[in-house]
Amino acid sequence: MALAVINKCSAIINRLPAIIMVAIxxxxxxxxxxxxxxxxxxxxxxxxxxxxxxNI
Structure with missing residues (x-):
């Protein structure tokens, strides 16, 4: 269970630069x-x- 949460967090962190780039x-x-x-x-x-x- 904890491993799945860690994997999900790392996946989100890995995607952050792309999300920030798109926002910029x-x-x-x-x-x-x-x-x-x-x-x-x-x-x-x-x-x-x-x-x-x-006109003037």
């Missing part, structure tokens, strides 16, 4: 998405400001 990659992708959304927003604002300046 997910976080990085989320940050990249957020950054691109901000860039898009700035582009839209810039286009609007330019359009307003042309």
């Amino acid at each position: 990659i997910d976080m990085a992708l989320a940050i990249i998405d957020m950054a691109s959304a901000i860039v898009n927003m700035l582009t839209v604002i810039h286009a609007m400001v330019t359009a307003i300046n042309i």
